[in-house]
Amino acid sequence: MIDGVKVTPLKQILDERGKIMHMMRSDAPDFEKFGEIYFSFVHSGVIKGWHIHRKMVLNYAVPVGKVKVVLYDDREESSTRGEIMEIFTGPENYQLIRIPPHVWNGTKGIAEGTSIIANCATLPHDPGEIERLDPFDKNIPYDWNLKHG
Numbered sequence: 001m002i003d004g005v006k007v008t009p010l011k012q013i014l015d016e017r018g019k020i021m022h023m024m025r026s027d028a029p030d031f032e033k034f035g036e037i038y039f040s041f042v043h044s045g046v047i048k049g050w051h052i053h054r055k056m057v058l059n060y061a062v063p064v065g066k067v068k069v070v071l072y073d074d075r076e077e078s079s080t081r082g083e084i085m086e087i088f089t090g091p092e093n094y095q096l097i098r099i100p101p102h103v104w105n106g107t108k109g110i111a112e113g114t115s116i117i118a119n120c121a122t123l124p125h126d127p128g129e130i131e132r133l134d135p136f137d138k139n140i141p142y143d144w145n146l147k148h149g
């Protein structure tokens with residue numbers, strides 16, 4: 001586990017009409033503050049990454065599809081510097097993924113069709129506080145290819 005990252009199972013309430021999928025409450029222990037909520041649509045096989053935020057905390061949940069979320073800790077002061085973390089998430093493994101500032105993150109759609117990532121961020125989007133890298137940048141030691149075996 002990367003220092004500062006928290007993965008919390010989320011509640012789903014199902015009945016014959018459908019279901020409700022909880023994500024974030026203002027009275028939850030890990031709730032910090034509300035900045036904005038947005039939805040990122042990821043097509044099958046598509047990689048979105050890498051990026052870090054300098055101030056924003058990300059809170060991801062995947063209510064539709066299936067996504068591989070990959071995190072890389074490059075923070076000099078971190079006890080988990082150099083660690084990679086893979087999280088497979090979607091309705092079957094529905095969870096809230098809290099990603100602190102300065103942790104590189106990327107996603108890959110692994111369901112057929114389009115997956116949806118909901119992000120309840122602690123700050124409104126500010127293009128000046130984000131940094132991006134190509135998904136295949138060699139500074140992050142990760143291979144996005146499918147692993148068999």
